[in-house]
Amino acid sequence: xxxxxxxxxxxxxxxxxxxxxxxxxxxxxxxxxxxxxxxxxxxxxxxxxxxxxxxxxxxxxxxxxxxxxxxxxxxxxxxxxxxxxxxxxxxxxxxxxxxxxxxxxxxxxxxxxxxxxxxxxxxxxxxxxxxxxxxxxxxxxxxxxxxxxxxxxxxxxxxxxxxxxxxxxxxxxxxxxxxxxxxxxxxxxxxxxxxxxxxxxxxxxxxxxxxxxxxxxxxxxxxxxxxxxxxxxxxxxxxxxxxxxxxxxxxxxxxxxxxxxxxxxxxxxxxxxxxxxxxxxxxxxxxxxxxxxxxxxxxxxxxxxxxxxxxxxxxxxxxxxxxxxxxxxxxxxxxxxx
Ligand code: PEP
Ligand code: MN
Numbered sequence: 281x282x283x284x285x286x287x288x289x290x291x292x293x294x295x296x297x298x299x300x301x302x303x304x305x306x307x308x309x310x311x312x313x314x315x316x317x318x319x320x321x322x323x324x325x326x327x328x329x330x331x332x333x334x335x336x337x338x339x340x341x342x343x344x345x346x347x348x349x350x351x352x353x354x355x356x357x358x359x360x361x362x363x364x365x366x367x368x369x370x371x372x373x374x375x376x377x378x379x380x381x382x383x384x385x386x387x388x389x390x391x392x393x394x395x396x397x398x399x400x401x402x403x404x405x406x407x408x409x410x411x412x413x414x415x416x417x418x419x420x421x422x423x424x425x426x427x428x429x430x431x432x433x434x435x436x437x438x439x440x441x442x443x444x445x446x447x448x449x450x451x452x453x454x455x456x457x458x459x460x461x462x463x464x465x466x467x468x469x470x471x472x473x474x475x476x477x478x479x480x481x482x483x484x485x486x487x488x489x490x491x492x493x494x495x496x497x498x499x500x501x502x503x504x505x506x507x508x509x510x511x512x513x514x515x516x517x518x519x520x521x522x523x524x525x526x527x528x529x530x531x532x533x534x535x536x537x538x539x540x541x542x543x544x545x546x547x548x549x550x551x552x553x554x555x556x557x558x559x560x561x562x563x564x565x566x567x568x569x570x571x572x573x574x575x576x577x578x579x580x581x582x583x584x585x586x587x588x589x590x591x592x593x594x595x596x597x598x599x600x601x602x603x604x605x606x607x608x609x610x611x612x613x614x615x616x617x618x
Contacts, residue, residue, distance in 0.1 A: 281320075281321040281342060281343065281344055282318050282320055282321065282350065283297060283301075283318060283321060283333060283339055283341075283343075284316070284317075284318045284339075284340045284342075284343060284350065285318055285339060286317070286339075287317055288338070289338035293338045294312075294319060296336070296337070297319055297333075297336050297338075297339060298319060300332070301319070301333070304327075304332075305327070305328070306321050307322040307323055308320065308321055311350070318350055348496070348500065348503075349499050349503060349542065349543060351502075351506035351507060351511065352503055352506060352513070352543045352544065352545050353544070354542055359544065361544050363484045363513070363514050364484065365377060365379075365443075365460055365461060366405075366435070366440070366441035366460045367441075369404035369405070369441055371574050372514070372546030372574050374615075375404075375617045376574065376575055376611050376616050376617065376618055377404045377405065377574060377576075378402065378404060378405070378578065378607075379406070379443050379486075379575065379577045380394075380401075380405070380406070380407060380577075380578040380579075381394050381398060381405075381406045381407040381580060382407075382579065383409055383552075383587065383589040383593075384412055384420065384588050385409060385410055385422070385423055385431060386587075386588050387430075388430050390581070391406075391430050391431070391434050392434055392437065393582050394406075394408075394581065394597070395435075395437070395438045396437075396438060397580070397582075397600065399439070399440055401604040402604050404440065404575075405440055405442070405461070406431065406434055406435060406438070407444070407463075407577060407578075408434075408442075408444060409422050409427070409445055409589070410425070410426075410431065410445070411424060411445055411447050411448075411451065413468070414589075419589075425454065427444075428455065428457075431444055431458060432458045441461060442459045442461070443459065443461040443577070444458070444462070445463040445465050446459075446462050446478065447474070449473050449474050452477045452478055452481055456481050456482075456483045460484070461484045461485065461486050461514070462481075462483050462484070463485075463488065464478060464488065464501075467490070469488060469489060469497075470490055470493070470497070472504055475487075475501055475505050476507075478505055479505035479506065479509060484510075484513070484514060485505055485510060485513050485514070486516055487502055487505065489516065489517055489520070489535075491520050491521045491529060492520065492521055493520075495535055495538065495539070498535075499515075499539075499543060499545075502515060502543075514546050514547070514548060514574075514575075515539060515543075516549070516577055517532060517533070517536060517547060517548075517549050517554070517573075518531075518549075518550040519553060519555070520532055527554075527556055527560065528553065528555060528556020531554035531564055535547070536568065536572050537571055537572050540572050547573060547574055548568075548573055548575035548577055549564070549565070549568035549577070550578070551568060551578065552577070552593045552594065552595075553579075555593065556592060557592060558593055561595055561603070562595075565607060566606065566607065569611055569614065569616070570610045570613065578595065578603070579593055579594040580594060580596070581594040581595075582596065582597060604618070
């Protein structure tokens, strides 16, 4: 059970509610996050007087543990949060935000070629891995800071927002120096120290769903970021691992309308990692927009067959242009703009 306090309440008023809980035979744990103030009630014995608690000074509401999304939860009348990318571009407003680019930053010419192509096709953001989380330690691990410099250069030339992954707490400042949005990847969704570290800086965070996580765990990971004060979180559904083998991951699109019904966080879909096959990326992008996604994260490479990483799921430049053109009717049907 969680006692949600008025945000203006003082530490003393929190202590008073904790004392009240103690008199009822319960223990309270103060959650002192920026923006929301609340008390977790430990050891609920079911015999307390709920109305007495609800009537205590500065108590806003008493939530059952079944409703654990203190920062990311949606109350009736709430709208989806609009998270800034760069310039006028946002995620979560009327306009669909497409973030596209290579899996890994390979070279200056590769990155600039993709950046200009995706920009001209209507993308708002440029993705590209500088630090790559690879299953094998012998695989290409990314060009590191040099790749961050290339991403910043491409952003300056094109105006696209840079979205790139950070894997280590001690690299958060470095990545934040170059990126517009920090990505926390699927493998790190449960890395609570990293979530807190990106929550303590001010750039928006793109949080990818852990491939074996439930939706509740996914939203609680977002809470870890928001509790530190950074409410600019964009969720990304990127598929989960199932017994199925014809796709790399099973893209769980039902998460999109469900998140819309329980959370104010914007959500985008990654059909590249979500399927693992380039021929499935366009139909699943259409489906994502049709079910209410606020945007897409798509891997694009000038020559997918020669990509250093994830070539099988990357679109070439022409395929990306036709994907963007084909998305328009789906966006319009959902009263969204491209
Ligand atoms: C990526 O988007 O670069 C990536 C590694 O994806 P994921 O974390 O979803 O596997
Ligand atoms: Mn990839």
